[in-house]
Amino acid sequence: MNTANLLGNLQSHFKLNPDSARLLIVGLGATGYSAAQFLQKTPIKFAVIDSRKNPPLIDNLREQMPDVPVFSGGFDQSALDVATHLLVSPGVSLHEAAIQKAVQAGVTVLSDIDLFSCATDKPIIAITGSNGKSTVTTMLGEMANAAGVKTAIGGNLGTPALDLLQQDAELYVLELSSFQLERTTALNASVATVLNVSPDHLDRHDGMADYAAEKQRVFRGDGVMILNADDAMVMAMREPGRQTLTFSTQTQADFYLRRGETDTLMHGEQALMAAGKLRLEGTHNIDNALAALALGTAAGLSITKMCDALRKFKGLPHRMQKVAEKGGINWVNDSKATNIGACIAALKGYEHKVILIAGGEAKGADMSELVPVVTEKTKAVVLIGKDAPLIAQALNNCVPVHFAGNMKEAVTIAANLASAGDSVLLSPACASLDQYRSYVDRGNKFAEAVMSLPLC
Numbered sequence: 001m002n003t004a005n006l007l008g009n010l011q012s013h014f015k016l017n018p019d020s021a022r023l024l025i026v027g028l029g030a031t032g033y034s035a036a037q038f039l040q041k042t043p044i045k046f047a048v049i050d051s052r053k054n055p056p057l058i059d060n061l062r063e064q065m066p067d068v069p070v071f072s073g074g075f076d077q078s079a080l081d082v083a084t085h086l087l088v089s090p091g092v093s094l095h096e097a098a099i100q101k102a103v104q105a106g107v108t109v110l111s112d113i114d115l116f117s118c119a120t121d122k123p124i125i126a127i128t129g130s131n132g133k134s135t136v137t138t139m140l141g142e143m144a145n146a147a148g149v150k151t152a153i154g155g156n157l158g159t160p161a162l163d164l165l166q167q168d169a170e171l172y173v174l175e176l177s178s179f180q181l182e183r184t185t186a187l188n189a190s191v192a193t194v195l196n197v198s199p200d201h202l203d204r205h206d207g208m209a210d211y212a213a214e215k216q217r218v219f220r221g222d223g224v225m226i227l228n229a230d231d232a233m234v235m236a237m238r239e240p241g242r243q244t245l246t247f248s249t250q251t252q253a254d255f256y257l258r259r260g261e262t263d264t265l266m267h268g269e270q271a272l273m274a275a276g277k278l279r280l281e282g283t284h285n286i287d288n289a290l291a292a293l294a295l296g297t298a299a300g301l302s303i304t305k306m307c308d309a310l311r312k313f314k315g316l317p318h319r320m321q322k323v324a325e326k327g328g329i330n331w332v333n334d335s336k337a338t339n340i341g342a343c344i345a346a347l348k349g350y351e352h353k354v355i356l357i358a359g360g361e362a363k364g365a366d367m368s369e370l371v372p373v374v375t376e377k378t379k380a381v382v383l384i385g386k387d388a389p390l391i392a393q394a395l396n397n398c399v400p401v402h403f404a405g406n407m408k409e410a411v412t413i414a415a416n417l418a419s420a421g422d423s424v425l426l427s428p429a430c431a432s433l434d435q436y437r438s439y440v441d442r443g444n445k446f447a448e449a450v451m452s453l454p455l456c
Contacts, residue, residue: 028057035089049076088109088111128177130215133156138316140173140296144296149171181215188221188223191223194227195228195234227247229256282345320349323446337427337428339365342427357381360442368396375398382413385430
């Protein structure tokens with residue numbers, strides 16, 4: 001799309017006229033920096049502000065864009081007072097007092113996803129949900145490329161959305177978080193899904209209803225809706241008159257799991273592939289595969305090519321990733337399970353009881369929701385991190401609970417509890433930042449501790 005069309009779209013959606021607009025990028029992380037790089041190629045005047053004194057990309061910005069004003073070390077009121085538009089990075093809460101004051105004064109808030117939507121006329125597939133969105137996004141990207149469609153994936157996963165425009169793709173597959181969606185109004189995806197809704201980020205949302213409403217924003221527009229028939233909150237989002245496809249592992253839907261001697265992924269009456277051909281750990285990945293098939297079908301991809309890609313898909317690092325088998329014990333890294341729903345899904349994927357390593361920063365979630373699945377699916381739980389006492393209290397001795405000060409200690413305790421044939425699962429149900437740089441760092445520490453165990 002050329003600059004004239006981009007500016008026309010921005011004027012239409014946001015009354016953003018380069019002659020009069022003063023756009024302020026709030027937050028200089030990966031998203032804010034990608035927005036600055038994008039805007040630098042347009043006639044739109046902009047500045048950048050960050051509450052941190054030395055945000056991570058400030059040196060890059062000053063070196064590459066020396067003429068762009070930068071305000072750091074707080075939300076400078078003088079910068080906010082002259083802004084007509086705020087592009088607020090997803091890491092910055094819209095409840096910040098300075099942003100609320102600007103909104104009340106009539107300043108327009110938009111997101112990098114809004115800029116992206118205004119900058120391309122290529123089809124967009126938008127994927128959100130509490131769990132599985134990174135897996136489905138990556139899975140679908142591989143399916144689309146296997147089908148011969150030049151596809152770029154990113155958003156909340158990996159590459160910021162605006163950077164994807166440099167790839168000149170035929171199709172964009174975006175993973176979107178609730179934080180991205182809550183400040184996005186211009187997105188009209190060709191195909192969109194909410195995979196599921198379970199408690200997450202309740203420290204930044206006003207309860208489950210508010211959180212679900214932010215997820216539902218992915219369906220704005222007139223594209224095809226892909227709905228999880230097994231999730232009542234998702235099915236309640238269905239809009240009359242909209243084209244929809246459903247997926248399910250529990251009931252017959254447009255895409256579903258037919259159970260039998262050989263469990264089979266189905267599309268209506270058409271058998272697509274045996275579920276056992278998936279190379280992914282856990283039955284919840286069957287949901288992910290069905291969702292990806294529904295999304296791809298709505299986008300016009302070849303089912304044959306998609307199934308070929310599914311058979312080869314090995315999953316994502318730190319998401320139900322088998323680390324090793326030592327002494328007959330299977331060690332699985334699901335560090336990306338940063339909320340209760342992801343942990344529940346991981347545990348439900350096992351037919352036998354496991355030893356669970358969990359804990360970290362609970363983000364205001366009600367950990368008692370773990371009790372039924374922990375009781376059913378675990379032999380014991382090893383807890384780490386800041387909110388370990390809170391989780392132990394919620395579990396209320398439904399299974400034996402052990403405490404560890406760090407990951408190496410947790411792995412050692414789990415190894416002593418486990419017997420040959422057992423699985424030890426790291427699926428924390430919590431954020432990682434109380435002890436680790438990220439869930440990736442947490443997962444790597446788990447893998448390192450496992451690999452340092454004796455062979456038997």
